[in-house]
Amino acid sequence: MKMYRIYINDTVLIIADVLPGGLGNYQQVDENDFNFGQFYKVAKGGPASINVLLTKDPKQTFKKMRRSFLVIKAAGGVVRNDENQFLFIFRKGKWDLPKGKLDEGEKTKKAAVREVEEECGITVSKLGDMLCKTWHVYEEKGQVVFKKTTWFNMMATRQALIPQLEEGITEARWLASGDFDYIKENTYPLIRDVISLLEV
Known part of the structure; x- marks a missing residue:
């Protein structure tokens, strides 16, 4: 099955050649x-x-759909510490994962580590495998943007967290997998889907 998931705030658009299982309530688009x-x-x-x-x-459908819009590349991390806790940030009233745009000419892996370290004030000890890629659509300066984020597994020692206030991050916190339900109550569908991929 070939499938793309595009996230627009709380809306998910799935483009697929076969209906995915386990969706719950959904609407089919003509x-x-x-x-x-x-x-x-x-x-x-x-x-x-x-x-x-x-x-x-x-x-082909997805390529045609995004052709008219600006595409921005970003990278982020799902960081696990030595106590099997995961790193989350609180930004714009919702729980999120650290991520950000690539600088010009920057490699995706380097950007992922840089963004995590900048947004949370930590040092990443190990960059692991790619976890997934996501597409998020939003507006910037009146222009519709398709943001492609590449997510990586990362490791870090448990250390004090310093949220990057100038990026609108008001809190950074280490949370155990048992707290994922708490996160899912106040986050975006995109983050819920990334979390669901974690092997805990």
Whole structure:
């Protein structure tokens, strides 16, 4: 099965060639009438929903969809410490994971470590494998942006956290996997899906 997940605040748009299992309540989108610009306008302020667009060629459909918009590359980390706790940040009223845009000419892995260290005031001791890639759509200066974030597993010793206030991060916290339900109550669908990939 080929599939893309695009996140717009609390809305998820899934582009796939086969209906994924375990979705719960979802709405199917008609491929023939679909216009991403119109969909985005409704989705950005709408209630939480899962929308599925079935198509023979998800990759081509997705490439065509994002062609008209600016694409920004970002990288972030899921950091585990030596006490098997995970690093979360609190930004703009929701729990999140540290991430940020690549600087010009910067490699994805280097950007991921840099962003985690800058946003949380820690030193990463080990960069692990790539965990996943996500697509998040939002507006910046009136322009619709597709942000592609590459997420990596990371390790760090348990150390004091210093949230990067100038980036709107008001808290950084080490949390055990047993606290994931607490995080999921006040986070984005994108972060919930990243968390669900962790082997705890």
